[in-house]
Amino acid sequence: MKHKGATMEYSEERINDLMRAYDEYISSCDYIRMPDVYNNIVNMPSRRFWVSDIRAALVVSAIIRGEAKLESMWPQKREMYLEIYNRVMALGKEYPEKSISELCAMVVVQPAPKFYLTPGSAKMMVCKARKRWIKEKWKRLRLL
Numbered sequence: 001m002k003h004k005g006a007t008m009e010y011s012e013e014r015i016n017d018l019m020r021a022y023d024e025y026i027s028s029c030d031y032i033r034m035p036d037v038y039n040n041i042v043n044m045p046s047r048r049f050w051v052s053d054i055r056a057a058l059v060v061s062a063i064i065r066g067e068a069k070l071e072s073m074w075p076q077k078r079e080m081y082l083e084i085y086n087r088v089m090a091l092g093k094e095y096p097e098k099s100i101s102e103l104c105a106m107v108v109v110q111p112a113p114k115f116y117l118t119p120g121s122a123k124m125m126v127c128k129a130r131k132r133w134i135k136e137k138w139k140r141l142r143l144l
Contacts, residue, residue, distance in 0.1 A: 014050045015129045018115060021046070022126050038119035038126070046112040049084060053105035060085050061100050080116035084108065 021044040025037060049056070059081045062068035070078050087110065088103045095103065115122065 010050055010052070013047075014115075015125055017047045017050075018117075018122060018125055019129055019133075021115070034123075035119070038123045041115070041126075042117045042119055042122045043114045046115045048110065049080060049108040049112045050115070051080065051084070051108055053101065053108050056081070056084050056108050057101040057104040060088050060104055064100070074118075076116040076118060080112070083113065 018041065021041040022037065025041050025044065026032060029037075059068060063070070063081070063085050068081070070081070073081070084104065084107050087107045088100065091103050091106060092098070092100075095106075098106075117125075
């Protein structure tokens with residue numbers, strides 16, 4: 001049950017990070033084309049890798065053993081895991097006494113170069129979050 005809670009927590013943190021990127025991008029535009037917004041925000045830097053250290057360690061270990069089914073992953077997921085793998089391998093040279101799990105725990109909290117989401121997924125997440133944000137704003141206004 002703890003694992004599900006952690007996933008929900010990441011979900012909330014990830015949407016907050018995505019909304020930060022959304023607001024940043026929108027405020028930098030003179031002219032806004034929504035398809036461009038989602039294409040751009042998924043490629044903006046993210047606060048961290050949005051995967052648990054446990055899942056990252058399982059995939060990185062499978063890559064090391066040559067057993068990872070990378071070709072069956074969505075391209076964004078594959079790219080994310082390969083980036084994590086590369087960072088784990090580099091960090092492993094610096095900290096040879098650390099396990100793959102420990103190295104993955106260190107890597108997933110590092111800033112990520114992008115969100116590793118499709119523009120369509122980002123659009124769904126942003127629209128859902130904006131709906132909730134607007135609802136909460138109206139609730140606050142009624143309380144004033």
